[in-house]
Amino acid sequence: MPQxxxxxxxHALEHRFPEQRLFLxxxxxxxxxxxxxxxxxxxxxxxxxxxxxxxxxxxxxxxxSLGAGSGREQALRxxxxxxxxxxxxxxxxxxxxxxxxxxxxxxxxxxGKVSEMQSLLVGSENRRKEMETGLDVVQKTLRRTIAERxxxxxxxxxxxxxxxxxxxxxxxxxxxxxxxxxxxDVLADALTATAAQRDVMAGLADQARNxxxxxxxxxxxxEERNDEIFGKLEEAVTVSMEPLDNMFRAAGLRPDDVLNxxxxxxxxxxxxITPLRISTKGADISNDELxxxxxxxxxxxxxLYRLALGKLPFATPIKxxxxxxxxxxxxxxxxxxxxxxxxxxxFAGPYGTAIHTTADGVVVKAGWHQGYGKTVIVRHDFGIxxxxxxxxxxxxxxxxxxxxxxxxGDMGSTGRSTGVHLHYEVRLGGNPVNPMTYIKAATNxx
Numbered sequence: 001m002p003q004x005x006x007x008x009x010x011h012a013l014e015h016r017f018p019e020q021r022l023f024l025x026x027x028x029x030x031x032x033x034x035x036x037x038x039x040x041x042x043x044x045x046x047x048x049x050x051x052x053x054x055x056x057x058x059x060x061x062x063x064x065s066l067g068a069g070s071g072r073e074q075a076l077r078x079x080x081x082x083x084x085x086x087x088x089x090x091x092x093x094x095x096x097x098x099x100x101x102x103x104x105x106x107x108x109x110x111x112g113k114v115s116e117m118q119s120l121l122v123g124s125e126n127r128r129k130e131m132e133t134g135l136d137v138v139q140k141t142l143r144r145t146i147a148e149r150x151x152x153x154x155x156x157x158x159x160x161x162x163x164x165x166x167x168x169x170x171x172x173x174x175x176x177x178x179x180x181x182x183x184x185d186v187l188a189d190a191l192t193a194t195a196a197q198r199d200v201m202a203g204l205a206d207q208a209r210n211x212x213x214x215x216x217x218x219x220x221x222x223e224e225r226n227d228e229i230f231g232k233l234e235e236a237v238t239v240s241m242e243p244l245d246n247m248f249r250a251a252g253l254r255p256d257d258v259l260n261x262x263x264x265x266x267x268x269x270x271x272x273i274t275p276l277r278i279s280t281k282g283a284d285i286s287n288d289e290l291x292x293x294x295x296x297x298x299x300x301x302x303x304l305y306r307l308a309l310g311k312l313p314f315a316t317p318i319k320x321x322x323x324x325x326x327x328x329x330x331x332x333x334x335x336x337x338x339x340x341x342x343x344x345x346x347f348a349g350p351y352g353t354a355i356h357t358t359a360d361g362v363v364v365k366a367g368w369h370q371g372y373g374k375t376v377i378v379r380h381d382f383g384i385x386x387x388x389x390x391x392x393x394x395x396x397x398x399x400x401x402x403x404x405x406x407x408x409g410d411m412g413s414t415g416r417s418t419g420v421h422l423h424y425e426v427r428l429g430g431n432p433v434n435p436m437t438y439i440k441a442a443t444n445x446x
Contacts, residue, residue, distance in 0.1 A: 002207035006038065017044075076321055093306070103229055107292060110226050114219060121215045128208040131301035135201045142194050152183060247265035247314070247441045253382065258312075261306045261382060310404050311381040313438050317388060317424050318411075322349040325421060327433040344387065344425035351420045353411040355388055358438075363400045363408075372423065373415020376408050387425035390417045 002415045012018075017037040117425035134270060248255045326346040330339055357378050364385070372389035376396060379385050392412025413420045426435040 006146045010037045013041055016039055023149075043442055073373050079316075079319065082316075104292075104296075105395055106229060107226065110222055114222055117215050117219050117222070119218070121212060123211045124208050124215065126214065128205055131205040131208060133199050135205065136193055138197060138201060145190065145194065149188065165333075223336070240312075248308075253312075258308050260381065263304060310360045311382065313380065313386050313426055313435070315358040315404065315438055315439060316347075317354075317355050317386075317422060318347045318349060318353060319356055320353055321345045322347065322353070322422075324348075328436065335345060344389075345435045346421045346423055347411075348419065348421040349411055351412065352392060353422075354407050355391065355409045355411060355422055356405050357388075357402045357408050359384075359404050361386070361397055361402060363396050363402060366394050366396055366400075369415075371416035373417065374412065375415075377406070378402060383429045385427040385430075387423075387427065388426075389423040390415050390421060 014037050018042040019037060020040065022033040022035060024033065040336060099420075152365040187323060191406055229286040248258055324345065324347040328341055328345055329342060331342045332339055355376075359378075359380045360382040361378040363376060364379045365375060367374070369375035369377075369389070372387070374391040374394055375387060375389045376391065376394055377385055377387050390408060390411075390413055391409040392414065393409070396406075396408045411420055411422050417423075425432050427433070
């Protein structure tokens with residue numbers, strides 16, 4: 001029965017695949033191999049399947065290659081954007097610092113002018129009070145003189161009547177009456193001079209009052225200008241400070257704790273800002289002085305943030321093209337050992353790619369380290385360590401102090417590795433944390 005089926009199949013395929021014979025000649029004789037139609041059809045099917053598989057495999061390899069290329073281009077674009085934002089923030093920070101310095105200089109000049117105007121105002125007020133006091137004295141003297149003049153005139157009239165009654169101009173009473181008239185003339189002249197002096201004093205008092213009003217107006221305009229300057233400075237400090245606060249909080253750090261530790265490490269900066277006192281009489285500080293102290297405190301806080309940024313791993317260890325191949329968390333072991341915890345982030349790139357430290361610190365390990373291969377561990381402030389594993393070369397030594405962005409080695413595949421890549425870890429208090437927390441925390445700032 002099977003032979004009959006084979007015969008029918010061969011007969012059906014014979015018009016498409018005629019029977020072929022392959023002759024093999026040797027010294028002993030000639031032999032041939034018969035290729036039936038079914039055999040030819042099976043061979044052709046197998047060959048077509050192999051050819052189709054080769055096309056599919058080649059297409060998959062090309063798609064992977066194009067995907068890797070686009071990933072590298074995207075990484076380069078993100079890196080360029082990261083560096084551009086970092087440069088922009090640095091320029092903005094420098095501009096804010098320069099603006100703050102210029103504003104402080106303008107504020108000092110304004111305070112000097114205010115002090116000078118206050119002195120002029122006090123002097124004008126004192127002169128006005130002295131003039132009013134002198135004017136009151138002159139008016140009292142004038143009233144007393146007028147009263148004495150009226151009394152003298154009344155007495156002169158009485159003496160004249162007495163003289164007339166006694167009958168004679170040559171009598172002693174007549175002589176005394178003439179003396180009284182002379183005295184009255186002198187008093188009248190003195191009274192006229194006193195009235196003129198009173199008018200002069202009144203004019204000076206009015207002038208002093210007008211000068212006081214002008215000085216008060218200038219002082220008010222200067223205070224409004226100072227208020228506008230302080231408003232711009234306070235807004236600039238607030239806008240620059242909020243992203244930095246959010247960045248440290250996103251990394252799981254308390255900004256105040258970070259700044260306090262940085263302040264202890266830089267004893268020449270930071271600390272409480274003493275109030276600015278202009279008055280030498282021990283008067284309370286003004287509202288402008290309080291606002292100036294607040295602005296200076298904000299600038300000091302920004303300076304401490306700048307120092308802290310260099311001590312924390314807010315950066316990627318690879319500055320050239322790379323591709324993320326594995327993140328932080330549980331994953332299938334690449335060596336087929338089941339599901340295991342992956343305590344870092346893997347960056348894949350060409351062999352020998354430069355590896356840079358992500359923050360200032362001290363190298364505590366530089367050599368072979370268990371399954372990590374050639375490894376560098378850097379200890380930073382705030383109880384943070386960073387680990388760089390599977391290197392091909394190490395360019396630092398233990399105990400060496402390194403700076404952020406310094407090249408510490410080259411990418412390789414030493415240790416327990418399936419290919420060229422960098423295994424990067426961030427440890428807080430000895431426990432591994434997700435490195436992307438720190439990298440992503442800086443994306444809204446740099």
